[in-house]
Amino acid sequence: MNRYYLTLIVYILIYYKSVFAQEKYEKEERIHANSVHTSATEFINEICIGCKVKWYLEEGLTSKSIEAKFTNDKSKYSIEFDTLGNIEDTEVEISIIDLDHPLRDSINNYLSKSYNKYKIQKIQIQYSGHISHIINKLNNDVHSDNLLIKYELIVKCSEKKEKALYEFQFSNSGRMESMSKIIFKSSSHLEY
Amino acid sequence: MGYLIRIRDDGEINHRFIQQYAFTQKLNSFRLAHRFVSDQTTSKSEPIEFRLRYRIVAEIPLNGHSVDIKELYLKLGNEYLGSFQQENGANLETRLLPFLGYVINDNHKFEIGLDYRIGSLLNQPTRHSYWMNINWFIEI
Known part of the structure; x- marks a missing residue:
């Protein structure tokens, strides 16, 4: 025999945000x-x-x-x-092994000096400049000096028991130009 | 860590102690959350019941590649729940959890969906039960 139940459960979940950070809209x-x-x-x-x-x-x-x-x-x-x-700009996802050795070493040197542990999760090569130069690079792999190349990395960094995800921008010579902490959207509705 | 108290129809009181570990992965166009739970339930008339649970939930945006304010999302979950109790032995249950959610603003989410439970997988006959869930998440 089928039995049907109608039950109303009300959960009140109080979730306190421990990180105060201004979220970008x-x-x-x-x-x-x-x-x-x-x-x-x-x-x-x-x-x-x-x-x-x-x-x-x-x-x-x-x-x-x-x-x-x-x-x-x-x-x-x-x-x-x-x-x-x-x-x-145009971004293409690449692997760490696609980077030239000197560039890879500069990036790894910067990250290993700045953080106890790190793991590169994603790398994108970023092309900006005149539209014809971008098309030539993407279609024929012809590089123009006027094409600006940068690298955008998503890196999981650990320092003093604190882990965070950062977005870095490196120049073509491996100089760190900017970084920002990635603020996660709330996941309480997925974890409780 | 959590604690739950349940007062049944016959007046008996159940106490449940909960230990939970959960983490969320951000993938290209959706998020995956893994939850591991162990709990122990005691009451006066029954021996202690031990349970181990694993749940995987995917949050799939219905507009764009992330869920933003005033957008709908699908939340699809599957949970496996093993239990052991001295008199009844070991048992296994699985749950399928399809939900439709809406982000009202940064602090409020509303969800409606089903919780389909297939119980007694090890001790036949299996039991099927359907729950309709309405969730409202408030963050302060």
């Missing part, structure tokens, strides 16, 4: 390719014909940008445009 939403400026879609068609592209609108407090994400030849691309379709 950023909201992103999926958008359709039709609502993207044609300059942006034309750029994507130049570097990847027939790729399945996901488009996102990213909104900060004072700025808006459009981001295209796709995979081409097993590499993950993330390309950012302003709302008028002008390219801001």
Whole structure:
């Protein structure tokens, strides 16, 4: 015999945020390719014909940008445009072994001096500059001196029992240019 | 660490002591949370029951690649729950947890979904039970 129960359980979970940090306001939403400026879609068609592209609108407090994400030849691309379709930068996910030895050593030296332990979780090579130089680099691997190259790393760092995830930006010569702590969104609804 | 007290229909009181470890992984377009729990339940009429639980939950955004304010998300979970009690021996239960959630603001989330439990997997016949859950998470 089937028995049916109707029970109402009310949990009141009091969760205290122990880290006081100013969170950056950023909201992103999926958008359709039709609502993207044609300059942006034309750029994507130049570097990847027939790729399945996901488009996102990213909104900060004072700025808006459009981001295209796709995979081409097993590499993950993330390309950012302003709302008028002008390219801001192009990021391609790479592995640590893709970095030249001197650059890899500079990055590892900086991280090992700054933290007790660290683990690089993600590396993206970032190209910015004139659109034709970016296309030439991505399609033909032809490097122009006018193309600005930087590296964006997501690194898990441990120091004095405290672990945190950081985003670093390194120059092409391995100089650390900027870093920011990644603030996680609350996960209490997933962990309780 | 946690403690739960349950007063049953017949007036008997259960005490449960809970130890929990949980962590969340951020993947490219969704988050995965792993929860490990052990608990011990005692009451006057029954021997102590020991349970070990593991739950995996995926939070999948329905708009974009992360869940933002005023957006919906799917929360899909699967839990395995092993128990041991002196009189009843060992038993195993699994739970399937599909939820639909909405982020009202930074401090409030609302979820509605099912908790489908398949119990007595080791001691047949298996028991099937369905719970409808409504969760409201408040962070202060």
